[in-house]
């Protein structure tokens with residue numbers, strides 16, 4: 001539970017920051033933001049070097065990004081000020097536990113404890129497709145994946161050679177034929193020979209794939 005002094009301090013801190021942000025949004029290098037859209041002050045782009053357009057675009061994007069950031073923080077400050085008025089400030093909105101005052105000093109807009117803060121930036125900025133596909137081509141999970149995924153596609157072409165060297169791998173690689181992830185993984189067959197025998201579109205035998213040599217060597221070694 002926050003003391004009355006702590007609550008007053010928090011409120012002052014929030015209001016001070018709110019004022020700073022509002023000034024930042026209204027006062028853009030001494031001019032209202034809207035009037036300063038053309039950072040370079042050119043009336044026409046007709047005779048400008050293309051590089052100047054790039055500079056101007058960059059400046060505008062930077063201003064927009066900074067403004068967006070300030071606006072988001074303003075919203076969070078307003079929410080925190082509302083929480084103070086409602087008497088819910090300093091209590092986690094998720095679990096109802098007290099938020100340590102040290103946290104409120106560091107993050108005055110915090111409405112939850114650290115455990116329930118979540119990584120909102122991460123969650124809101126990741127591409128949605130990452131929910132269904134793995135961002136990592138070699139997911140380090142224990143269970144074996146049986147469906148044909150990006151890793152399998154890479155293995156299929158990588159067995160014909162890559163620019164990898166032994167130093168690119170954590171585990172020891174004896175042969176340049178093994179310079180791809182999980183090169184020793186058994187793929188596409190229930191019996192070992194099925195892994196290197198290939199067939200043409202008619203299903204007729206058409207030769208062996210490059211990993212055939214390794215099989216023969218292992219076979220000789222273990223015989």
Ligand SMILES: [Zn+2]
Nearest residue numbers: 092095113116
């Ligand atoms: Zn909590």
